[in-house]
Amino acid sequence: MVAYLEAMDKVFKALADPQRRLLLDRLFECDGLSLKDLVEGLDISRQAVAKHLHLLEDAGLVVIHWQGRVKLHYLNPIPIRQIHDRWISKFSVPRVQALVDLARDLEQSGKKGDEP
Amino acid sequence: MVAYLEAMDKVFKALADPQRRLLLDRLFECDGLSLKDLVEGLDISRQAVAKHLHLLEDAGLVVIHWQGRVKLHYLNPIPIRQIHDRWISKFSVPRVQALVDLARDLEQSGKKGDEP
DNA sequence: AAGATAGGCAACCATATGGTTGCATGTCAA
DNA sequence: TTGACATGCAACCATATGGTTGCCTATCTT
Structure with missing residues (x-):
């Protein structure tokens, strides 16, 4: 139970940033985008976007699937x-x-x- | 639409803190508590709790109702x-x-x- | 009227957070 | 095999955030 609350803490922290919510919006309308895809249109550096995606992934809001050298991102709505x-x-x-x-x-x- | 997103930003920011989520939990199980009620059991100062409640109120997650000198707090689940x-x-x-x-x-x- | 009670306001501080830049790694394609 | 491409890692910086303390205001109660 306490582990569940700590896991949810990551979820809420991840949702707290508008850029990360935009990333989720993008994945909601078009699942399976790569980092490069997601960088376009965000007006911040690729590294910043990567950090955001790592937080989302760590929170379980995004699941990834490697396809060669490209990392595909999928929205997980369960949290x-x-x-x-x-x-x-x-x-x-x-x-x-x-x-x-x-x-x-x-x-x-x-x-x-x-x-x- | 942009105003809606900005309003939701306050909601997500408000939900980002574990203490504030605990406050919402308390109100979920027992609506209409005062600041003094809510301070008990949180192990931080009254002023800190008051700040949290102001954020929740500003985000629209909590609505208040003054009854004399005591401020009653109610959970609003719409956001x-x-x-x-x-x-x-x-x-x-x-x-x-x-x-x-x-x-x-x-x-x-x-x-x-x-x-x- | 006066003390106790419920809450508000402001200044201050340590840490968390989101951003940058620079460099390294691994995979595809000619 | 070599250059281009997709991503990772680390250090650093400015600001946001959550907490404290100190003092003020308003409303009950006796």
Whole structure:
């Protein structure tokens, strides 16, 4: 149990940086990218991106697969789901989801009225 | 959209600290605690706890309600759900949940065999 | 009215974090 | 086999972060 919490600490630390979240976004929409692929569009050095990816991998949010000299990265959503389950009980899911959808709809209709 | 990402940045930063996650755990099991209540059992100063709670409040993970001179804290699970929805698509929820349950069961059976 | 209680604000400090640069290693392709 | 390419490792630096202490404000209670 304590080991689980320590493992999750790495997950939360890994998610704390916006660049790393962008990397996860990229992998979410297109799984199996290499380091070189992921460097493009981030405006920081390759070494910085590599460090980020190592943190994500160490946290278990990304799993890798070597293919020759290129390292492919895959998103692992399980820790994300575990975060969810920590503070949202099964019975409250529908209520919370309804509120999320409501908030999104309000955001949308607000956007429409922004520039008439 | 960019405002949404910036708002979520506060959420991830707030979740990055273990003490703050413990505070959320406390509120999850017993909503509506005061600062004084929450200080007990954390082994850091009241001011440190207050700072943590301010961060959680600013991130929208905790909502407060003044009752005289005592500040009551309530857990708001909506940002947690939004994290979930960012990287777990609706159609993949059953698969991911099955993997989470499997991992938990394996952890359990492993525990049993730990001390024979 | 006065002490006790619940909380806020600000300055300060040590460490953690994210970035850089420079160099090394291993694999593919001509 | 040799040069190009994909990635790893280490040292270093500026800033962010979490903690402390000291003092202030507001609200109960007697």
